[in-house]
Amino acid sequence: MADNARAKRLADLIREVVAQKLLRGIKDPRLGSQVTITDTRVTGDLREATVFYTVYGDDEERAAAAAGLESAKGILRSEVGRAAGVKFTPTLTFVADALPDTAKTIEDLLDKARSSDAKVRESASGAQYAGEADPYRKPDEDEDDAAE
DSSP states (O other), rough: OOOHHHHHHHHHHHHHHHHHHIIIIITTTTTTEEEEEEEEEOOOOOOEEEEEESSSSSSSHOOOOOHHHTTTHHHHHHHHHHHHHHHHEEEEEEOOOHHHHHHHHHHHHHHHHHHHHHHHHHHHHTTTOHHHHHHHHHHHHHHHHHHH
């Protein structure tokens, strides 16, 4: 079993090699410049690597990019093996990164909260206090009440 530092270095190398090969070495039009490698994780035994990617575009372009990555998996793995120089080149698994969808959901929720806050601020702008402006008793008022 390899140590975590070695797995991290290999993951970083895989991310760089796959990104460079997608940018310059693969001629598949489905992959183009719209695919971005976001993260790579390698198992502790250095046998399997998961490559996370995002695609700029709609669902059809995402599906085409996924098919392109699957077809280029062998070329990418051989390039990783050449660059890494390890005994066993890890098998590559490509997974679409859910981070952009999660970020969009969070942004939508924040927009909803902002609009709700604006409505509350608008309704409170002309409001009056139910009692006095300062409902707390002051120490000198207590002395005046006790003297009477």
